[in-house]
Amino acid sequence: MTSELLVADIGGTNVRFAIASINDENDISLNNINMCPTENWLYLEDAVNDYLSHVGKRPARASIAFAGPVNSDLVTMTNGTWEFKQSELASYLNMEEVKVMNDYCAHACSMPLLKGDQLVQIGGGEVAENGNMVVLGPGTGxxxxxxxxxxxxWKAVASEGGHVGFSASGDLEKEINRIIADEYHRVSIEEMVSGRGISNIYYALGIINGTHNLRLHPAEINKMASDDNDPDSVQAIKIFSGMLGSFASDMAGTFNATGGVYLAGGVLPKLKDFFLDSNFREKFEENEKLPFVKDIETHLIMEEYPALFGAAAYYSGMFL
Known part of the structure; x- marks a missing residue:
């Protein structure tokens, strides 16, 4: 028997919807996938209802991954304006049940499902059977x-780890941090290892190298690196990749992630060629306080909609 439910991945930049079908063996397929800018709507309920009107069906259940803490009835987007009360959603959406989870809980739930060309391994390492896993995703945050x-x-664990403090490694990172710190009360990982992090790094390099760079959109920086081999653009992406390696190592140690570290988010697939040729893995392995991380596999997730698969899988019997 196959059941259907609405699944959603609500981010600060884009919303993604699909109708998920799950059979008795917990095989999941996604249909009617749709992605639109979050700013198209003022409220989550309006976005959901517009999507369901478009597909012409309204499942009785929904599983929604949301970019913000889901610790209380009132849920607020970390890098956006949307908020809602979980207790009211089912009524507003005319459904029997609506489950809400942090978006990276949903990403985490997708990890046991991903295989083959949905993943690209970076460097060496191995996976410990039934070992904990961690997923990181540079995007809007x-x-x-x-x-x-x-x-x-499995037990999925939500985290707001992107807001921990940034720790610079090496003289150049320290100089970049000093420049960015002039504009922030506290420099978090998110100011360096995200889309705006690439912009911040590029801007700081302009000061260090005397090229006086503006804070360009990361897509523009990637384009200049790819098309023009612009030195500051190429260097910014490489520094960003190394910083991500250090952060991934810290999170691997935090969660004892012997089952692997998985990289998601909207930024990395766009930077794939530069990223795979970067020093990410070298920085991942360099922490002398965490020698065991050298044996942990790291993977770039190439699946376009991992959070939608994870939101659907949350209804399966795999998770507590």
Missing amino acids: VGVGALVSVGDK
């Missing part, structure tokens, strides 16, 4: 989620 092994099931 930085998402962090984990799966903790509990017997024969």
